[in-house]
Amino acid sequence: MINLEWYRIFLVTARYQNLTKAAKELHITQPSVSYAIKQMEEALELKLFHRLSKGVELTEEGHALFEYVDKSFAMLDSAQKHLQNLKQLNEGEIRIGASDSLIKHLLLPYLNEFHKEYPGIRIRLSHGKTPEITKRLKEGEIDCAVLHMPVNDPHLNIQTLAVLEDCFVVGKDYEEMANRSLTAEELADFPLILLSQGSSTRTFVEQWFATKGLMVKPDMELGSIDLLAEFARLGYGAAFISRSFVQEELNHGKLFELRLDDPLPPRNIGFAIRRDMHLSVAAEAFVRMLDVGKN
Known part of the structure; x- marks a missing residue:
């Protein structure tokens, strides 16, 4: 197997076409450059350079190898730069x-x-x-x-x-209901607006009613919190929702929170x-x- 460093030495030598200049660029001795190239040629059983009086020149086989080695080291350099960018959180x-x-x-x-x-x-x-x-x-x-x-x-x-702290909210049409405390039974008889089945929120509220011995069937099943809040605001019933998600509407009197005799546990x-x-x-x-x- 050919040492990766030999390929680097080969690449730099091919670019400079001079062993001494290549050695200086690589921060090694000229004999080390010469030895690495000789070892490569012996391993490949091919001549890679013509030895000239003022330097070296790639053979036909050397030119063929150079194309691959040049591209390979360019890709390695790109990979190292990419990894460095990942490490520094510039990419990712x-x-x-x-x-x-x-x-x-x-x-x-x-x-x-x-x-x-x-x-x-x-x-x-x-x-x-x-x-x-x-x-x-x-x-x-x-x-x-x-x-x-x-x-x-x-x-x-x-x-x-x-x-998260959950609550039931209603619109202005049912504002008077927010002025008194409600039992779970009273709430179960009220038109309910819940998230669609399969959601953790839907499972949670159904289990809460079940602990009171109640099974509820919502009047509306919706797929998003925004729709829950909107239909509650329009007077379609009481929506089960996390308080922090509608705090602004509560603060501005667009929605009203129903008070319960037995508060809902936090999630x-x-x-x-x-x-x-x-x-x-x-x-x-x-x-x-x-x-x-x-x-």
């Missing part, structure tokens, strides 16, 4: 999975900060429900995920990113990565910015 990619609501209301400020600091990093977002996002994470399609808890999976390392939002997967430099930088586990 991070793949994040989360629901639309968590992307908009929880992740977006972090994404804006990360993009501002590292504009060369490509951010790829994968949206879906928690079970779908969990599956993509385990299959390696994404680097990290923001999930509604609980998620119990031994293959994932999950730390708390945030705590944890987890940040997950695979236990067996080494994060890219870009993903590690994003994790550091989130400061996961210290909130």
Whole structure:
């Protein structure tokens, strides 16, 4: 096998067409250059240079080899520059999975900060429900995920990113209901607007009613938080939603929170990565910015 350094010596010598100049460029002795070329020629059983009185000149076989070696070292140099850019976070990619609501209301400020600091990093977002996002994470399609808890999976390392407090909200047509405390039974008889089945949020609220011995059937099933808030504002019923997601509407009197005799328990939002997967430099930088586990 030919030493990679021999190829480098061959390349520089071919460019300078002079052993002494090549040695000076490579910071080695002229005999070392001559020896490396001789070893290459013996290994290949081909002459690579014509020895001239004032230097060297590539043979036909040397010219053929030069084309490949020149391109190969150019690619290696490009690879090293690319790796250096990845290391310095000038280039790279991070793949994040989360629901639309968590992307908009929880992740977006972090994404804006990360993009501002590292504009060369490509951010790829994968949206879906928690079970779908969990599956993509385990299959390696994404680097990290923001999930509604609980998620119990031994293959994932999950730390708390945030705590959400949920509530039921109504529009101005039902404002008087917000002036008194309601039982779970009264709420179950009210027109309910819930996220579609299969979402962690839908499962959570159904389980909460089940602990009260109640089974609910929503009047509306919608696919986004924005639609929940909008239909509640228009008077279609009470929407189950995280308070922080509609805090502005609550502050401006566009929505009204229903008070409950038995308050809803808070929900944890987890940040997950695979236990067996080494994060890219870009993903590690994003994790550091989130400061996961210290909130």
